[in-house]
Amino acid sequence: MFANTLRSTLRAASRSSVRALSTAPAKAAVSNGLTLGLAGAVVGSYAVYQVSMNKPVLLEGAKTIAGEKGTVSERSFIMIKPDGVSRQLVGKIVSRFEERGYKLVAIKSLTPSPALAQEHYSDLSSRPFFGGLVKYITSGTPVVAMVWEGKDVIRQGRRIVGATNPLESDPGSVRGQYAVSVGRNLIHASDSFDAATKEIGLWFAETELSQYEPTTWNWVMADN
Numbered sequence: 001m002f003a004n005t006l007r008s009t010l011r012a013a014s015r016s017s018v019r020a021l022s023t024a025p026a027k028a029a030v031s032n033g034l035t036l037g038l039a040g041a042v043v044g045s046y047a048v049y050q051v052s053m054n055k056p057v058l059l060e061g062a063k064t065i066a067g068e069k070g071t072v073s074e075r076s077f078i079m080i081k082p083d084g085v086s087r088q089l090v091g092k093i094v095s096r097f098e099e100r101g102y103k104l105v106a107i108k109s110l111t112p113s114p115a116l117a118q119e120h121y122s123d124l125s126s127r128p129f130f131g132g133l134v135k136y137i138t139s140g141t142p143v144v145a146m147v148w149e150g151k152d153v154i155r156q157g158r159r160i161v162g163a164t165n166p167l168e169s170d171p172g173s174v175r176g177q178y179a180v181s182v183g184r185n186l187i188h189a190s191d192s193f194d195a196a197t198k199e200i201g202l203w204f205a206e207t208e209l210s211q212y213e214p215t216t217w218n219w220v221m222a223d224n
């Protein structure tokens with residue numbers, strides 16, 4: 001009984017959250033000619049958000065388009081920025097995630113529209129470098145947008161990528177090895193589960209995400 005009530009509440013919230021979240025990405029989709037939308041942040045017939053004051057709130061233990069936090073299904077949005085593509089570092093960066101044992105579930109190359117870049121970095125819109133950041137991401141040299149999956153991929157992804165300012169990045173990280181300037185720091189990685197949910201839903205439709213098991217999976221993703 002409780003489960004049924006919960007399910008119908010969740011379904012209703014799902015419909016609301018799709019409506020509440022679909023406007024900005026829809027604009028991005030038009031200018032990109034891509035199928036994009038935060039609607040993708042809702043998985044299956046179950047809602048993952050309650051809509052309160054127009055702000056999505058993640059329900060505990062919920063599975064989103066970013067998988068389930070802290071499990072092997074966790075996903076992160078990783079983007080090689082235009083400088084990484086132009087400097088032909090794509091293969092090296094992809095190898096780092098592959099060799100660590102993570103699973104590539106989506107990859108595409110595109111030049112984002114200003115609307116998409118602005119939505120992606122919306123939390124930085126009041127910062128003085130925001131205009132330059134959007135210009136850099138939308139320069140015309142493409143980005144490589146990816147979704148990687150596996151246990152702790154969000155936190156591990158941030159470690160692989162390194163600190164925002166290359167001066168403070170661990171020398172073994174991507175930014176620590178290849179970047180010099182904060183304004184040309186090569187790569188983006190989701191910094192939380194909520195951010196991964198927003199970003200994967202913004203850049204990818206759920207149908208673009210593959211489900212498969214690499215042959216090495218059980219040799220990497222196990223705690224016994």
Ligand SMILES: Nc1ncnc2c1ncn2[C@@H]1O[C@H](COP(=O)(O)OP(=O)(O)OP(=O)(O)O)[C@@H](O)[C@H]1O
Pocket residue numbers: 124129133163164182183184185187188189190191
């Ligand atoms: N002071 C700055 N000057 C110029 N660009 C900056 C500055 N601070 C941040 N940026 C740019 O904005 C991006 C987003 O900044 P944020 O503080 O979210 O860091 P981040 O989470 O490490 O980066 P990203 O979101 O790209 O992974 C940075 O990666 C960098 O490209």
